Amino acid sequence: MKLTILGCYSATPRTFTNPTSQVLEAKNHLFLIDCGEGTQVQLRRYKVKFSRIKHIFISHLHGDHFFGLPGLVSTFRLLGRENELHIYGPKGIKEAVTLLLKLGDSWTNYPLVFHELDSKESELLFEDEKISVRTIPLEHRVYTNGFLFQEKPAPRTLDIEMARKFEIDKSQFNKIKNGADGLSKNGEVISNKQITLPPPKPKSYAFCSDTVYKESIVPIIKNVDALYHESTFLETEEHLCAKTKHSTAKQAAQIAKKANVDTLILGHYSTRYKSLELFREEAQQVFPNVELSDDGKIFSL
Amino acid sequence: MKLTILGCYSATPRTFTNPTSQVLEAKNHLFLIDCGEGTQVQLRRYKVKFSRIKHIFISHLHGDHFFGLPGLVSTFRLLGRENELHIYGPKGIKEAVTLLLKLGDSWTNYPLVFHELDSKESELLFEDEKISVRTIPLEHRVYTNGFLFQEKPAPRTLDIEMARKFEIDKSQFNKIKNGADGLSKNGEVISNKQITLPPPKPKSYAFCSDTVYKESIVPIIKNVDALYHESTFLETEEHLCAKTKHSTAKQAAQIAKKANVDTLILGHYSTRYKSLELFREEAQQVFPNVELSDDGKIFSL
Known part of the structure; x- marks a missing residue:
């Protein structure tokens, strides 16, 4: 698995950071996870081949996680895409994208398939012989899911x-x-x-953003190789978590520890902090193996 | 009048160019004209004070002219905006922005006033004692208006x-x-x-994008100080104009000449061409005073 961070900052716009989007390359798939404004330019910047993206997973309908989607869907059309595109996201995502395309009189010339989600239980979204994708129900100000990508055991x-x-x-x-x-x-x-x-151990990756500290996800993400867990705040701003439904770096580390994951990747940083290292230091007080995501960073799992 | 080009390229995403957006500073107003994806980051880059924008004019509902709007409207909220925001654009723009905010459960905490347009005649959109803004009906694949900004004569x-x-x-x-x-x-x-x-001559600026060659705009934009007219193509691709409803640099120059404008500013370039100078050269065969817009360029009228 190869994870490319296209953007990992919270919503405030800045010229040198991007809102949430990631590309996970696994078992010959390119999965796009979230699609904040400007994602299509980030895809270009990191030379991701647009036509290889066939599945897009949207965690929730806040702008910094999905306002780049209508533009990307339009661009696929401009580039002459013909193969199917599957979009998985909260109920309402179909109406939103459809309305924007309709207003521009620019419906797609390729099959666009929406999979709208409203379950509060973890559910299977996609599966083939080599990999599966399921939701991780999170708790945020609006209906939100994380996503669990699990390779299947290969033959000996x-x-x-x-x-x-x-x-x-x-x-x-x-x-x-x-x-x-x-x-x-x-x-x-x-x-x-x-x-x-014996085959190599199947890899697994869990994406969890945005969410308040939520222990009920632990059984779902147990033993994953890498957990991306949001850490919008440091502990000094923990009082903001209840209202904004975000987590601190320490809370992300507590989840990582309880779930016995291999690596914790932090992200969705509030732009109020001077240094990302503060997030790592705080998390490492609880859990040793902490990585900091950053725009353009690549993780090989 | 001071015109800042935030983006002036057509839709294909690239890392070093931006879709259409401009800021016109005139008579103590900051008018935002069109709002392609990434406009809020461009506003930051060129240090435009967000709170000074009170009027946004959207020419048409193609993504490269308005997919940055929902993000900007959300960001205004994030920044604690309190004063009114007026958005002028084609019928449907209210439904689109409203739906996206509603899905994110993030309605604005400031008054957001939509002025939906569907007239095929030039109409007055905004007026105070010093300046007026009216539509310039254009012809594109969807309902489209340009905008004419006219200072009023100051007292002696x-x-x-x-x-x-x-x-x-x-x-x-x-x-x-x-x-x-x-x-x-x-x-x-x-x-x-x-x-x-005598007071200084009142200045005027006409924004015309996107449109096919349309002579009926000439009386509306007659004698303006600066005309921004789209030139998606060069004459070698003129055969594409009828289908895509765009113009060539030469056609833009013909409109400038007939309208007796002072300066023609070209823009909305297709990304297929190697050099912008080709647009200037073609236009200057018809009309001498040609400027090339480019992202970040500032024109003082």
Whole structure:
């Protein structure tokens, strides 16, 4: 998995930061997560191929997470897109995008499929043989979901050295890869496990923004490789969390610790703070493995 | 009048150009004209004070002219705006902005007044004692207006040298500024014209984008100091104008010539061309005084 941060700051516009948007590359997919204003320019800046984006996940309908979507949908048309685009987001997203396109008399020439969400339980949004995507119900001022991307276990791979050792003929290799036992030169049955290697551990990524501290997400994101959790504030501004429904860096770290994740990635910083390092320092008091997202930063999971 | 170009390129997103938006400073107003995606960041970049914008004019509802509007309206709220904001644009603009704010449960805390347009005739949109704004009906793929900003003649100013020459007492100066004749030391009546100077010529600016070549705008924009006229294409692509309802640089120049404007400012360039100078060269074959708009460029009229 490769995660590219296109924007990770909260709403106040600035010339050198961008609102929330990320691209997750996994199992031959390019998933776009949130789409704040200016996302299409950020996609250009980081040379993301527009046509490879087939699924867009929108956490909630605040402007800094979705006002870039109508422009991107329009641009896909301008670029002559033909393949399907799936948009997953809160109920109302279809009406909004449809109205804006209709007003500009510029409906798409490619199939645009909306998947509107209103469940308060975690639900499966997308699945193929290699990966699945589900919602993580969050709690913010409006209906909000995070998203959990989970690779599925790959099949075991052929252990070519062991296959040679048992003098197994090449003609059996495909069957063995599919789970069959092997037959050695002298007719002995060699169990599949002896001549294959375990697959790499499937990776998982959880995106959680925007949200107040919410322990009920812990079972959903348990043991993920990377958790992006918003940290709009530092502890000194914790009193603002209840009203604005945001979290502190420390609270993000508490969630990471309880969920036993591998890496915590912080983001959605309020623009009031002078240095991002303050967020890392605060979080590391609770949880050691903390990364700071920043616009243009790439994480390899 | 001071015109700041925030963006002047057509819709294709690029990292180094912006879609249409301009700020016109005139008679103590900051008028925002069109609001493509990213306009709020451009406003920040060029240090335009957000709170001074009280009137926004939207030519038409294509994304590259208005997808920055919902974000800007939301940001005004975030910045604690209290004074009225007037938005002038095609019918439907109210529904669009209102829906997006409603979905984010973030209605404004300042008075937001929509003035929806659907007339095909030029109409007065705004007027005070010093300036007026009217529509310029254009022809594009959707309902579109340009905007004409016209200063009103200022009163004549006191000619202090002549007033001294006629030995007119200071106590009369305010009356004279308001049009009264003066009385010299020896009781002679001095006509107002003798002791005042003519005011500077009122300035005018016409914004015309997007539009196909349309001669019927000529009487409306006659003799303006500056005409911004779109030139999406060069003459080599003139065959695209009928379908896309855009103009060439040469056509823009023909309109400028017929309207006897002082300066023609070109813009809304298609991103297919290597150099903007090609637009100037083509236009100057028809009309001499041609300027090229570019993002961040300022014109003093």
